[in-house]
Amino acid sequence: MHHPAWVSVHGGHSREFCAHAADTLDQMIGAYIDQGYAWVGITEHMPPVSDRFRYPDEVALGLTVEAMHQRFARYMALCRQYQARYADRITIFVGFETETYSGAIPFVKDLRKEFSPDYIVGSVHHVANMPIDTCPADYQAAAESLGGVEALYLHYFDEQLEMIDALAPAVVGHFDLVRIFDTDYGKRFRSPAIQARVRRNLERIRDLGLILDLNLAALSKGATEPYLTEPILLQARELGIPVVPGDDAHSIHAVGRHMDDGIARLMKLGFDTSWTRPA
Numbered sequence: 684m685h686h687p688a689w690v691s692v693h694g695g696h697s698r699e700f701c702a703h704a705a706d707t708l709d710q711m712i713g714a715y716i717d718q719g720y721a722w723v724g725i726t727e728h729m730p731p732v733s734d735r736f737r738y739p740d741e742v743a744l745g746l747t748v749e750a751m752h753q754r755f756a757r758y759m760a761l762c763r764q765y766q767a768r769y770a771d772r773i774t775i776f777v778g779f780e781t782e783t784y785s786g787a788i789p790f791v792k793d794l795r796k797e798f799s800p801d802y803i804v805g806s807v808h809h810v811a812n813m814p815i816d817t818c819p820a821d822y823q824a825a826a827e828s829l830g831g832v833e834a835l836y837l838h839y840f841d842e843q844l845e846m847i848d849a850l851a852p853a854v855v856g857h858f859d860l861v862r863i864f865d866t867d868y869g870k871r872f873r874s875p876a877i878q879a880r881v882r883r884n885l886e887r888i889r890d891l892g893l894i895l896d897l898n899l900a901a902l903s904k905g906a907t908e909p910y911l912t913e914p915i916l917l918q919a920r921e922l923g924i925p926v927v928p929g930d931d932a933h934s935i936h937a938v939g940r941h942m943d944d945g946i947a948r949l950m951k952l953g954f955d956t957s958w959t960r961p962a
């Protein structure tokens with residue numbers, strides 16, 4: 684029986700560098716080592732472009748944009764130190780996770796120049812500059828301002844494509860996050876207009892040779908399947924796109940959680956479990 688290696692292509696958030704993470708970066712890496720991960724991509728959130736895009740927990744802590752930029756610089760430096768320090772126990776890739784909102788794309792290009800990450804995770808957490816994954820009320824507000832939930836999906840996938848084309852991130856994070864507070868998402872993905880955009884974005888991901896994150900954090904937040912939903916996984920497999928587990932861990936308890944479940948889903952669908960590396 685072949686046992687796929689444990690890896691994570693997205694996650695390892697830590698409390699020194701992320702207001703909603705629980706444990707330190709050193710503790711996080713220790714947890715990955717203890718659980719026998721072969722390799723892990725540490726992908727802390729990018730700092731915001733401006734005060735407007737700070738999250739409420741960051742505002743509450745009085746964090747300014749300048750302070751968050753300096754904090755991010757400390758993250759990149761410390762993660763590089765740990766990459767070298769723990770190299771005989773685990774392969775660490777030093778990365779970060781993007782935002783996609785006004786001004787984010789040129790800012791990510793600047794961050795890449797300034798910090799030379801091993802790779803980045805391209806994620807969309809905002810649609811038309813409104814956060815969609817914070818709470819159901821924010822989600823509804825975004826949908827209503829765009830003309831409904833279907834319109835929210837269409838905008839989401841258009842902004843995702845723009846981000847993919849501009850940045851070609853080695854990993855596309857939680858591809859179908861837009862379904863987060865939509866109890867009818869199964870039906871939604873059968874809408875021809877939405878399906879056309881899903882297909883278009885997947886084909887671009889294939890053409891650019893990018894990896895899809897099988898984001899396991901969804902399973903800890905009450906979803907019955909990770910991002911990606913199975914109909915999208917089937918299309919990714921058909922297109923030959925590599926799909927790799929990502930725990931999106933924000934605490935040591937989330938390291939390895941649902942990994943067996945995620946791997947079993949991919950094996951059942953016939954995915955290659957030799958896991959394409961992001962760098």
Ligand SMILES: [Zn+2]
Nearest residue numbers: 696701703728
């Ligand atoms: Zn986070």
Ligand SMILES: [Zn+2]
Nearest residue numbers: 780806856857
């Ligand atoms: Zn994310």
